Amino acid sequence: MLQRVITVARLEANKRPWDFVKVAELVNRRTDAQFTWIGHGTLLKNFSNPDKPYIRFTGKLSEQEKTELMKSSAVYISTSEMEGFNITIGEALLHGLIVVAYDLPVYKLIYEDAIVYVPLGNVERMADSVIDALYHKDKYAERVAKGKDFVRANYSSEAIGKAVEDFLTRMLSR
Amino acid sequence: MECFSVLYMKIITVTEDTPYLAGGRIAFLKLCRAVALLRHNVTIITCSGATEGVISVEPARIVRLRIWQTRFLGPAQFIVKLFIYLFKLSSDKPEAIIVNAGYAVFPAIFAAKLMNIKVVGMYHDALALTELFKYAVSPLRKFTAAIRWFLMYAPLRFIDGIVSVSPWTAERLKIMGVKAPIVFVGNVVEV
Numbered sequence: 001m002l003q004r005v006i007t008v009a010r011l012e013a014n015k016r017p018w019d020f021v022k023v024a025e026l027v028n029r030r031t032d033a034q035f036t037w038i039g040h041g042t043l044l045k046n047f048s049n050p051d052k053p054y055i056r057f058t059g060k061l062s063e064q065e066k067t068e069l070m071k072s073s074a075v076y077i078s079t080s081e082m083e084g085f086n087i088t089i090g091e092a093l094l095h096g097l098i099v100v101a102y103d104l105p106v107y108k109l110i111y112e113d114a115i116v117y118v119p120l121g122n123v124e125r126m127a128d129s130v131i132d133a134l135y136h137k138d139k140y141a142e143r144v145a146k147g148k149d150f151v152r153a154n155y156s157s158e159a160i161g162k163a164v165e166d167f168l169t170r171m172l173s174r
Numbered sequence: 175m176e177c178f179s180v181l182y183m184k185i186i187t188v189t190e191d192t193p194y195l196a197g198g199r200i201a202f203l204k205l206c207r208a209v210a211l212l213r214h215n216v217t218i219i220t221c222s223g224a225t226e227g228v229i230s231v232e233p234a235r236i237v238r239l240r241i242w243q244t245r246f247l248g249p250a251q252f253i254v255k256l257f258i259y260l261f262k263l264s265s266d267k268p269e270a271i272i273v274n275a276g277y278a279v280f281p282a283i284f285a286a287k288l289m290n291i292k293v294v295g296m297y298h299d300a301l302a303l304t305e306l307f308k309y310a311v312s313p314l315r316k317f318t319a320a321i322r323w324f325l326m327y328a329p330l331r332f333i334d335g336i337v338s339v340s341p342w343t344a345e346r347l348k349i350m351g352v353k354a355p356i357v358f359v360g361n362v363v364e365v
Binding site for chain 1: 196298341365
């Protein structure tokens with residue numbers, strides 16, 4: 001079965017969709033993999049009909065459709081050059097996907113070692129990492145499992161709700 | 175020190191919405207839901223936009239102010255409608271307002287100060303105007319970016335507290351001169 005590489009992001013310049021296309025091309029020169037980008041944005045018209053059959057830009061999907069595609073993917077990539085948090089990386093980890101992303105300082109503070117980091121803008125290194133992840137999943141199993149546990153422990157609804165509640169209570173007592 | 179004794183708080187939360195789904199807005203709605211799940215009375219005030227029907231916020235309540243989905247006029251309409259809505263709350267005022275970073279920050283702070291209640295901002299990033307300009311591909315977008323930057327960051331000195339989604343954002347906000355207490359909480363991640 002054809003393996004899928006996925007990303008979920010708004011189609012805007014800071015997410016570097018051109019890098020996503022380049023990585024898809026580089027990977028598909030060496031192996032077959034379907035690349036799917038979920039998300040709407042002002043650049044969608046530039047990417048709505050890519051001439052490569054292995055690249056698909058879906059536009060906006062329902063949460064259920066997004067979840068189905070994530071669950072049936074092998075690798076999640078992020079070509080974004082600017083992020084505050086990137087929730088979809090956390091979602092990918094919860095789905096058990098190997099995550100390959102550009103090395104943004106914020107990720108190390110948020111997701112620690114759960115991500116396979118690639119220097120910003122280096123599409124060749126990202127393609128290499130994606131191929132390695134597609135063909136050596138066992139090598140990444142421990143990293144993904146730890147990432148999943150880390151996200152569950154730190155970013156659950158209960159943990160975030162309590163942190164906000166504590167902060168508000170302290171502020172209102174001042 | 176006065177001790178705050180209310181077990182369950184009444185909280186108004188405010189966020190803009192746009193025709194495009196954005197992680198920051200989804201994160202904010204999930205945060206509101208997380209607080210409401212702790213039995214606080216949370217009402218989210220937003221406008222028509224892409225998150226409609228996408229995220230379940232229950233047990234929080236959501237009020238969507240209808241606006242035109244156009245640049246400039248849509249946000250302007252939301253700011254006016256939001257201010258009127260918040261002003262009407264002054265007879266039954268909440269304990270606090272939590273506002274998502276965006277063009278709703280300015281009216282939310284203004285309304286909170288009028289009601290004499292605390293206002294907390296949720297910030298996903300802290301960008302210089304030059305960084306926002308980098309992604310604005312036309313003069314019109316640069317103009318929009320400048321207005322957005324002003325509405326998001328200029329009122330920071332009047333805010334009572336900040337919920338930051340990352341330590342990186344918290345540090346950048348301190349560098350920008352924010353004196354209010356900042357807490358890093360992250361975002362709700364669930365599938």
